[in-house]
Every structure is written in C-alpha cells, then in structure tokens.
Amino acid sequence: xxxxxxxxxxxxxxxxxxxxxxxxxxxxxxxxxxxxxxxxxxxxxxxxxxxxxxxxxxxxxxxxxxxxxxxxxxxxxxxxxxxxxxxxxxxxxxxxxxxxxxxxxxxxxxxxxxxxxxxxxxxxxxxxxxxxxxxxxxxxxxxxxxxxxxxxxxxxxxxxxxxxxxxxxxxxxxxxxxxxxxxxxxxxxxxxxxxxxxxxxxxxxxxxxxxxxxxxxxxxxxxxxxxxxxxxxxxxxxxxxxxxxxxxxxxxxxxxxxxxxxxxxxxxxxxxxxxxxxxxxxxxxxxxxxxxxxxxxxxxxxxxxxxxxxxxxxxxxxxxxxxxxxxxxxxxxxxxxxxxxxxxxxxxxxxxxxxxxxxxxxxxxxxxxxxxxxxxxxxxxxxxxxxxxxxxxxxxxxxxxxxxxxxxxxxxxxxxxxxxxxxxxxxxxxxxxxxxxxxxxxxxxxxxxxxxxxxxxxxxxxxxxxxxxxxxxxxxxxxxxxxxxxxxxxxxxxxxxxxxxxxxxxxxxxxxxxxxxxxxxxxxxxxxxxx
Numbered sequence: 001x002x003x004x005x006x007x008x009x010x011x012x013x014x015x016x017x018x019x020x021x022x023x024x025x026x027x028x029x030x031x032x033x034x035x036x037x038x039x040x041x042x043x044x045x046x047x048x049x050x051x052x053x054x055x056x057x058x059x060x061x062x063x064x065x066x067x068x069x070x071x072x073x074x075x076x077x078x079x080x081x082x083x084x085x086x087x088x089x090x091x092x093x094x095x096x097x098x099x100x101x102x103x104x105x106x107x108x109x110x111x112x113x114x115x116x117x118x119x120x121x122x123x124x125x126x127x128x129x130x131x132x133x134x135x136x137x138x139x140x141x142x143x144x145x146x147x148x149x150x151x152x153x154x155x156x157x158x159x160x161x162x163x164x165x166x167x168x169x170x171x172x173x174x175x176x177x178x179x180x181x182x183x184x185x186x187x188x189x190x191x192x193x194x195x196x197x198x199x200x201x202x203x204x205x206x207x208x209x210x211x212x213x214x215x216x217x218x219x220x221x222x223x224x225x226x227x228x229x230x231x232x233x234x235x236x237x238x239x240x241x242x243x244x245x246x247x248x249x250x251x252x253x254x255x256x257x258x259x260x261x262x263x264x265x266x267x268x269x270x271x272x273x274x275x276x277x278x279x280x281x282x283x284x285x286x287x288x289x290x291x292x293x294x295x296x297x298x299x300x301x302x303x304x305x306x307x308x309x310x311x312x313x314x315x316x317x318x319x320x321x322x323x324x325x326x327x328x329x330x331x332x333x334x335x336x337x338x339x340x341x342x343x344x345x346x347x348x349x350x351x352x353x354x355x356x357x358x359x360x361x362x363x364x365x366x367x368x369x370x371x372x373x374x375x376x377x378x379x380x381x382x383x384x385x386x387x388x389x390x391x392x393x394x395x396x397x398x399x400x401x402x403x404x405x406x407x408x409x410x411x412x413x414x415x416x417x418x419x420x421x422x423x424x425x426x427x428x429x430x431x432x433x434x435x436x437x438x439x440x441x442x443x444x445x446x447x448x449x450x451x452x453x454x455x456x457x458x459x460x461x462x463x464x465x466x467x468x469x470x471x472x473x474x475x476x477x478x479x480x481x482x483x484x485x486x487x488x489x490x491x492x493x494x495x496x497x498x499x500x501x502x503x504x505x506x507x508x509x510x511x512x513x514x515x516x517x518x519x520x521x522x523x524x525x526x527x528x529x530x531x
C-alpha cells in the first residue's frame with residue numbers, strides 16, 4: 001500500500017513538473033509585447049523543448065528591426081556624414097599643399113590646375129557610371145575623364161585659371177605611359193603566346209601596320225600632311241586600347257563566351273603587342289620628323305634605341321627576378337616598387353639623354369622577364385600597379401582633354417580629321433577580318449574580332465600631345481601639323497572607345513559560342529549513380 005501511494009505521488013510530481021515546463025515554454029515562445037523593448041534593439045528568445053523529462057534550452061537571436069524614423073540625426077549619419085567627411089578631407093589636402101607650395105595651389109598655379117583636372121576627371125567618370133541603359137553595356141569611365149578635361153578647358157571663366165606647365169604635363173603623361181607598359185608586360189602570358197603564337201602575332205602586327213599605312217595615305221591626300229607626318233599620325237592611330245578591350249574580354253570570359261576557342265585570351269595578349277609596335281613606330285617617325293640629319297642616320301639612331309632598350313631591360317629584368325628573394329616580407333610591395341621605379345627612371349631618363357625609344361622597350365622587357373619568374377605570385381604586383389593606374393588614369397585623360405581648345409580649331413579641321421580617322425579605321429577592320437580568314441574561327445567570330453579591334457584610348461592619350469610639345473620646344477613652324485595630330489587622337493578616343501565597348505558588349509553574347517554557364521551550379525551525382 002505504501003509502494004502504491006509513493007508511486008502515485010511520483011507521477012503527480014512529474015505531471016506537475018511537465019505542466020510547469022509547458023507553461024514556461026509557452027511563456028517564453030510568446031513574442032514580447034509591443035513597446036516592451038526599444039525599437040531596433042536585439043531580442044533574445046528562449047525556445048525550450050521537453051523530451052523524455054529533459055528540458056533543453058535553445059537561444060535564437062531575433063533580427064533587429066529597422067528604424068523608420070524620418071528625422072535627420074545630429075550629428076548627421078550615413079551619406080550626409082560621408083559627403084561632409086570627404087569634403088573636409090579635400091579641403092585639408094588643399095590646405096596642406098598651400099602651406100608647402102604657396103601660390104602653386106591658387107588659381108593659375110600648376111598644382112591648382114592638376115587638382116581641378118584630377119577631381120573633375122573622377123567626377124566625370126562617376127557621372128558616366130550612373131548612366132545605365134537596359135541591355136546595353138556600360139560606357140568606359142575614361143570617356144567621362146576625357147570629356148571632363150575638355151569641358152574644364154573650354155569653360156571661359158574656369159579655363160582662364162587652369163594653367164599647367166608643359167614639362168609637368170609631359171612628365172605625368174610619360175609616367176602614365178610607363179604604368180601602361182608595365183601592365184602590358186606583366187599581363188603577357190607565355191603559355192598563351194606559345195599556343196596562339198601564329199594568330200597572336202598576326203593579329204597584333206598586321207592591323208596596326210595596315211592602319212598606319214592607311215592613315216599616312218589618307219592624311220597625305222586629305223589633310224595635306226607630308227609623308228613622315230602621315231606615318232607618325234598613322235602609328236598614333238594604330239594602337240588598340242587595353243583599357244577598353246581587356247575589361248570587356250574578361251567579362252565575356254567570365255561569362256563563358258568564346259572560351260573554347262580562346263578568343264578573349266587572344267585579344268588580351270595581342271593588345272599588348274599591338275601597343276608595343278605602335279609606340280615603337282611612333283618613336284621612329286618622331287625621330288625622323290624632328291631630326292636635322294639624314295634618314296639613314298635617323299634609322300640607325302632608332303636601331304640604337306631598340307638595342308639599348310632591350311639590353312637594359314634584360315639586365316634589369318634578370319636582377320628583379322631574384323631580388324628581392326621569396327623569403328622576404330612585403331614581397332609584392334617591394335617588387336612593385338622596384339619595377340615601377342626602375343621603369344619610370346628608364347623612360348624619363350631616356351628622354352633626357354636623347355634615347356627616346358629605349359625607355360619603353362626597357363620597361364616591356366623588364367616587366368615581362370620578371371613576371372615569368374614570379375609565376376602566380378605576380379598577381380599581388382599586378383594589383384599594386386593597377387592601384388597606381390587608378391591615380392594616373394584621371395590625370396592622363398583629364399590632361400589630354402584639357403589640351404583641346406575649341407577656339408583654336410579651324411572650321412574644317414574636325415571634318416577632315418573625322419574623315420581620315422574613319423577611312424583608316426575601315427582599313428583596319430577589313431585587314432583584321434582578312435588576316436583571320438586562315439584560322440579556325442567562323443565567319444561570325446571573325447566579324448566580332450574585327451569589330452572588337454577598333455577601340456582606341458590609352459596610347460593615343462599619351463602619344464597625341466608628344467608631337468605638339470616637341471614642336472613647341474624645337475620647331476614652332478611645325479605646330480600646325482602637331483595640333484592636327486592632337487585633334488585626331490582626341491577624336492579617336494571620343495569616337496572609338498564608347499562605340500568599341502558597346503560593340504563588344506552587345507555582339508559578344510550574340511556571336512560567340514558559350515562554353516559554359518557560370519549561373520548553373522554543377523552538383524555532384526548521388527552515390528548510387530557513381531556506381
């Protein structure tokens with residue numbers, strides 16, 4: 001009897017405990033009453049489960065609720081705070097420069113002009129990025145930088161206070177050219193060049209030479225240029241722009257278009273070689289145009305520049321391959337600093353000693369030889385050099401846009417410049433399509449490659465003003481030709497860069513074969529299917 005009574009008491013205690021647990025569980029699962037917790041504050045809820053007489057507590061963190069207050073906080077937060085902070089930073093940069101240089105940062109000074117052009121170019125690029133048209137690829141930001149410099153120069157009140165010394169402008173553009181050549185040398189893939197060596201060299205050299213010759217002929221008969229000036233203009237036009245082609249090709253490659261035939265890799269590799277040929281040809285005819293000696297002496301001088309550039313670049317490249325060693329800290333930063341400092345010294349130093357073509361070749365050879373030893377570790381160096389390019393790019397295109405003055409243009413100059421540019425570009429497209437006929441590419445793929453090979457920007461921005469600066473210093477009677485070269489280079493960027501980017505973005509998905517779809521996730525097969 002005592003045992004039965006004890007058992008009943010135990011069951012009553014267990015039922016009472018279960019009832020208490022369920023009541024506690026019900027209480028804790030219930031959401032908090034309205035107003036019991038501050039709005040936007042995190043709330044921890046306990047979820048309990050009773051199983052076999054055991055109580056388990058799980059904590060679940062509730063997501064914070066968004067505040068819906070419409071009043072502006074004091075001090076301001078968010079976007080308003082960011083705008084004020086950036087504005088104060090710019091003001092303090094200007095104050096620091098004023099404390100060091102004085103009148104140079106005031107209207108009319110060199111630093112004032114550089115600051116205005118630099119930030120105007122950045123704003124122009126940001127504004128162009130805001131323009132989004134459905135089913136149309138975005139326009140290249142460099143177009144906004146170019147137009148910003150052009151507008152700043154031709155606004156009457158502002159343009160009067162923008163003065164940048166020609167030596168400083170030339171130095172900055174040469175530094176930008178050095179960064180372009182370093183990126184070209186680091187971007188060359190030896191394996192891709194080995195696999196596509198025939199098509200790659202044909203695509204990089206053939207269209208460039210054909211367009212240079214066509215530009216010489218059309219400028220001679222349309223613009224009344226002498227033949228040496230015609231070829232100089234032709235090699236300015238002959239370079240394709242990696243700043244437009246490479247990002248567009250990488251986007252298509254990531255989406256799987258043309259990967260099976262290596263079209264993106266081919267165009268990326270060939271763009272660097274195309275620029276090398278155009279810069280070498282420009283430097284050769286630049287020496288011919290402004291040389292006082294005979295043609296034979298000029299050709300021998302150009303060959304000497306090439307030999308000195310290759311030898312110097314080989315020696316420096318072999319040094320950078322092994323110094324610094326792989327066991328050092330901050331390896332990528334040290335390598336990037338060594339390469340950039342050596343290349344800038346080579347380009348600017350060769351200008352001072354009269355070896356105008358040696359610096360560019362030295363830069364290409366140095367960066368290419370060094371990158372072949374670094375293998376995959378060169379990615380860190382490429383990122384640092386790309387960050388440096390983000391600083392020089394607004395300066396380069398802003399300065400080029402600021403070189404073009406509407407008041408200095410003659411009434412028929414733009415018309416004949418556009419005619420010469422258009423005819424030379426047609427020859428380039430036809431030559432590219434013809435050279436691709438002996439390959440395994442289909443008819444549509446050859447059309448795509450020919451149209452993707454028209455954008456011009458970076459090299460034209462660097463080479464266009466060089467003839468004008470040299471003419472002002474050494475041969476003022478040749479300024480009329482050099483101004484026309486500058487105008488054609490400006491129009492080439494303005495016309496071909498956006499149109500080329502649009503053609504690549506629109507025609508690529510329609511013409512090229514998609515090797516894979518990155519949006520489709522490849523899932524592993526079930527275990528029984530493998531067997």
